[in-house]
Amino acid sequence: MKKYKVLALNPGSTSTKIALFDGEECLFSKNVSHDAGELEKFATLSEQLPYRRDMILSLLKEANVSLEDVDVFVGRGGGLVAMEGGTYEVTDLMLEHAKNYANGVIHPASLGPQLAREFAEQYGAKAMVVNPPDVDELQDLARMTGIKGVNRVIHLHALNLKETAIRHSKNVMNKKYEECNYVVCHIGGGISVSAHRQGKMVDGYDIVGGEGPMAPTRCGSVSVADLLQYMKKENLEIADVKKLCTRTGGFVSHTGISDALELTKRAQAGDKYAEMLWNTMIYQIEKCIGSMAAVLHGKVDGILLGGGMVYNEDLVRQITESCSFIAPVYAYPGEFEMEAMAAGAIRVLNGEEEVKEYTGKLVWDGFPWQE
Structure with missing residues (x-):
């Protein structure tokens, strides 16, 4: 060839x-x-x-x-x-x-x-x-919302998510991507959690729109009522809220830093606020993985973790302990873009x-x- x-x-x-x-x-x-x-x-x-x-x-x-x-x-x-x-x-x-x-x-x-x-x-x-x-x-069931005329669209790390699944299928499963079902995560500055069924990314969380787990610079899913109250209290405009979804939420909102390594150093040094923030992010990732497993009706060949934060052994350990009852967890630190x-x-x-x-x-x- x-x-x-x-x-x-x-x-x-x-x-x-x-x-x-x-x-x-x-x-x-x-x-x-x-x-x-x-x-x-x-x-x-x-x-x-x-x-x-x-x-x-x-x-x-x-x-x-x-x-x-x-x-x-x-x-x-x-x-x-x-x-x-x-x-x-x-x-x-x-x-x-x-x-x-x-x-x-x-x-x-x-x-x-x-x-x-x-x-x-x-x-x-x-x-x-x-x-x-x-x-x-997306499958059709993933598109409708509870507001007439508002349908879901998603923005994810599609390139890395799909390549991770393609490589895992070939190298570990000895199958084609189109023959497998996965929950695939990209865990970095932004965090994507997605469901892949036989070669299609049929559901996932819109990381531009504020869905999914919090991330270093992203607020993740927040109650609409709570957000409206926060906007009123802080006198925020729509543009400010959009920044919370992509730039000023998550670690940045809580601590002013976006560096996950710095946050974990603070946690290890005894900072309970930093420790809770780190563990809450992981907890939210685990919840999202569980929901994507339900999308696949529990027929999951593997939970694949990619992205820069996957170099952190504590993160991989926590997700493995929480989610390995669903399917084996595999870590692919970094990205394949x-x-x-x-x-x-x-x-x-x-x-x-x-x-x-x-x-x-x-x-x-x-x-x-x-x-």
Whole structure:
């Protein structure tokens, strides 16, 4: 089987991660830093494109890394409307949606498809994205809420969640992802807990909207009545509450810090507040795992834990003690985002998967009676 070369491009707020793969082997990886002051000069994210591209090319030249024989450039998807999971070719429509934030979320990930296309055109290769943040494979029962006209959408670490499940299926279960059921968690700055049934992420918690467990910077699920009372007491606006969902909640709200390592050090030093906060977060993760197991009717082949906080042995121990009655618990510390981007493209080039077409239409647009 031919080995394909892939350059993965993952734009962040002040850096762009890049990694060059030859098949599964990573030949080169680097986090290209961008000066925050320089980025502020650009009116839109898309205007940053030439600056970021040239910074990447300069670094690769210094490292004597050639892109001449790269088969495909894979960008982190962003700005796109909800779609099924999989690997997508970067089309003109996808570029237009990424540039204009068709999903309403302004995030550097929207530069991913744009960078991939720029490099692909320069080097005569293909351009793709793999499992963008807006993957939507929810079952219908997971969509309705108790308010007419308000349906659930979810934003999760889809790329890492699905890649963790794919790798576990192959390496541990000796099966295909489509043959297994899992509860998969990404436990980092944000915490995603999701149910995967036979290759589809059929439910999970919306970590952008304030669902699920609290996280270092996220408030997690809170009673609506309590939140309204808190808004009134603190004289908060809607924008303030949205920040609690993604930036100023969780550890930050309680202690002013977002570093889980610092919090655990305080707990070990006898800080009871920090200890309770840490254990409460884990308790909430365990509750969410249990609910996702119920979604799968208890037919769970494994509980998979990924993300940076999974390096913490106490966290893994507590979750294992609480949840191993459901299924075996497996720890995959860190994340596979760059590997996942490359692997998705390679599966397509090898004929293991079909490349998907981005239609620009929501994968789900309401129940029939809402038309």
